[in-house]
Amino acid sequence: MTPREPRRRSVLVPFGTRPEVVKLAPVVAALAAAGHRVHVVDTGQHTDPAMGRRLQEALGLTPTLRFELPTADPAARAGALHADAARAVATCAPDVVLALGDTATVPAYALAARAAGVPFAHVEAGLRSLNARSVEEVNRRVAAAVASLHFAPTERAAAFLAAEGVPAERVLVVGNPVVDTLVARGVRPVPVAERRGVLVTAHRPTNVDDPVRLARLVAVVRALAERVGPVTFPVHPRTAARLASAGLAAELDAPGVTLSGPVGHDDLLAALGRSRLAVTDSGGIQEEAAYLGVPVVVLRRSTPRWEGVEAGTTTLAGLTDDRAAAAVLTAAAAHTSPEGQARAAALPCPYGDGTTGARVAAVLADPRTDALLALEEPDHTDGRLPW
DSSP states (O other): OOTTSOOOOEEEEEEOSHHHHHHHHHHHHHHHHTTOEEEEEEOSOOSOHHHHHHHHHHHTOOOSEEOOOOSSOHHHHHHHHHHHHHHHHHHHOOSEEEEESSSTHHHHHHHHHHHTTOOEEEETTTOOOOOTTOHHHHHHHHHHHHOSEEEESSHHHHHHHHHTTOOGGGEEEOOOHHHHHHHHTTOOOOOGGGOOSEEEEOOOHHHHTSHHHHHHHHHHHHHHHHHTOOEEEEOOHHHHHHHHHTTOGGGGOOTTEEEESOOOHHHHHHHHHTOSEEEESOHHHHHHHHHHTOOEEESSSOOSOHHHHHHTSEEEOOOSSHHHHHHHHHHHHHHTSHHHHHHHHHSOOTTOOSOHHHHHHHHHHOTTHHHHHOOOOOOOTTSOOOO
């Protein structure tokens, strides 16, 4: 093999949730197209396997291995997830483990890779919400501590990693693969004049597990329908259960509010694209809305996706008190004004150009990446200190 001959590596790619399927499908396709040997693992983290499998089939993501997790005890689920990760790494014997994002799957497979002496690469690296209460933030930081390669979606994400001391040569800004999926599926922005109403999604425990905050969410949904236009609200199973237990479900039987259960990814994108506004606590919808030119009100006080906030097309407004809930409606009015609509539609998407998968595959094929993937113990026996 000459030094310039591309590498063909064995890559293990785990996924556990619907957003990971959406974002990893184009990465896996690009890895395979570049000649890498890809082992795809369905970790079983998704609580609705049927819905997960339908999306996998639609996006062409075929797992090599599938695991099922216990459904009841969170500790048992976590233990099984980590045990399965070790088993998957041992079975597939990859050259590198590559995971995306911040779900429980990510630290499980990062730590399993390190325990087996296999390098770990992190896609969507460097996102930071700066929220000490966020489990996802912990998962991101575990990934950053283990990763040999950090595939950052934006320059801002790369800057967070630099501030944490990650060497620049290990950080590669490649965009977010969610844009690859949107481009590949031919999703296009809807003209502003053809948009109507609001898409609402909410599932975060901080928003739906507290009955008081949940009541504020219900009031916000009703007010949006009255002031902005018809509301489409695909209700997450967790949210539906909390609405029922709090006796609030009937409050959403209101003029202009259309409720449904979880919808397929294509249907969700269609609803998002034809809306004037998204009100959400989802991370992925913030990225997809930016691609579609739809402004967003985020039902949180912080976000790891700061690019939209900086551009003025995303507003942070939590549900912590009545004043915060009122801020949601104030932001909604501004974003749905003619000026707000035009601004969001005109700005380019800050999260990528649809080539993320190809960029990741090219980095792994580059022989110069060998040095970055090497896990070597430093030698300080000559008395040199590391500072």
